[in-house]
Amino acid sequence: MIDLSAFPRVALGSWPTPLDDAPRLATALGSPPVLIKRDDVNGLGAGGNKLRKLEFLLGQAIEQGADTIITFGALQTNHGRQTAAACAKLGLRCELVLTAKVPMKGDAYERSGNIVLDHMFGANVHICADAEETAQAYERVNHDKAVTLPVGGSNGLGTLGYVAAAVELVGQLNDRGIDNACIVVPLGSGATAAGIALGTELLGWSGTVHAPSVSHSKADAEQELHTLAGDAAALLNVPAPKLAHVTITDDTIGPGYGVPTEDMWSVLKLFGETEGVVLDPVYTGKAAVAFRRLAPTLDVPVVFLHTGGLPGFYGYAPEAVAQF
Known part of the structure; x- marks a missing residue:
């Protein structure tokens, strides 16, 4: 049991966010079942993680x-x-x-x-x-x-937001009879991935977490993840997590943070034409490149955690027009 009641909290989002099946995306990938955790549709300020x-x-x-x-x-x-x-x-x-x-x-x-x-x-x-x-x-x-x-x-306190999300998501998976899956979550400033990693470990969940970095090297991203998860664990008065179920990659960043890549544009098109879901060029687009490569290799359902960012897509409108 994870108890967050001791921490002051204001109501900003619409929880729980949907966990949607994505069968056309799974078919296109030739993968096990795909689900999309829709943290992009949680209301306030155009939504997002x-x-x-x-x-x-x-x-x-x-x-x-x-x-x-x-x-x-x-x-x-x-x-x-x-x-x-x-x-x-x-x-x-x-x-x-x-x-x-x-x-x-x-x-x-x-x-x-x-x-x-x-x-x-x-x-x-x-x-x-x-x-x-x-x-x-x-x-x-x-x-x-x-x-x-x-x-x-992204600090220890902010990480608790995604510890709460981990409880929510694991509950939704359990309701579907899914006790083992791979959660793919973008890793930028780190607290979203750290909260999911810590929360799933504290719950004793049997699945895995994969966090494609969108900004930092693998070594720096791993250090950030462990630091944030450890800081959040200290706030909860539990031991620092091992995070043995978590993997991190950095090979879909491309030229740098916020810089588009051809693979990113192609995976935005894939999500759009199969499920009508819009990814952003900075976070979910880069993470989805890793997701597209990983999903067909798995033998368990895969969950893509959509962290939002739709307004940022329009900041890249000229580049998008040239692509589509």
């Missing part, structure tokens, strides 16, 4: 008396967009300190997608060219009643 983390992060911030939330990310950060939406709902001031660290240019990337929603949700958006400008912007907006959230909402 960050809402589960923000329930715990903002719950603590409100308990601490915060009136302002500050966080960071790239221009098309999903975390920033969902933080802005959550702050709007909760009546908190939101300061987004964004850095132009992805080598993408043009109006679509710089002004559309997530960033236009940041403004629509009432966030104050500070666009910085480098680390020095980021530090200066942060100093300008930080004050006594401000709480700062890490990139992606």
Whole structure:
């Protein structure tokens, strides 16, 4: 039993999110049954995985008396967009300190997608060219009643959001009579994958977790995963997890974080034309390249955890138009 009741929490998402069968995708892959965990359709702020983390992060911030939330990310950060939406709902001031660290240019990337929603949700958006400008912007907006959230909402507390998700997902699988499966989850800032990894281990679940990194090397991603899972375990007052059921790869990143690849575009087309599901170019698209390769090799059902990111797709509109 995993008890999260001791942690302050605000209601932001619509839980449980659906666990959908994807039979046409499975047929196209020649794989065992495929299911898609739809964390992209959980309501607030156009949905996405960050809402589960923000329930715990903002719950603590409100308990601490915060009136302002500050966080960071790239221009098309999903975390920033969902933080802005959550702050709007909760009546908190939101300061987004964004850095132009992805080598993408043009109006679509710089002004559309997530960033236009940041403004629509009432966030104050500070666009910085480098680390020095980021530090200066942060100093300008930080004050006594401000709480700062890490990139992606990824710390031990944020990880608890996906420990809760692991309980939800394993319960849904059990309801279907599935006691062994492989969960494929994108690994970016790390807390989503770490929470799924920790939660499934604490539940004694017999399946496996595969986490394709979308940004960091395999070695760095493994270290991040273990650190976040360990920090969350400490909050729960349980031993640090072994995570022996978890594998990580880094070979679908391509030229870098947020940079499209041909394989990514082709797997977006595959999900779209078989199931009508839209992936994003940064997280789910890169992870789905690894999923497409892995699924046909398995002899158990495979679950793709869809972490959202649809608004970010429009930041890549010119590239998408050229592809499709």
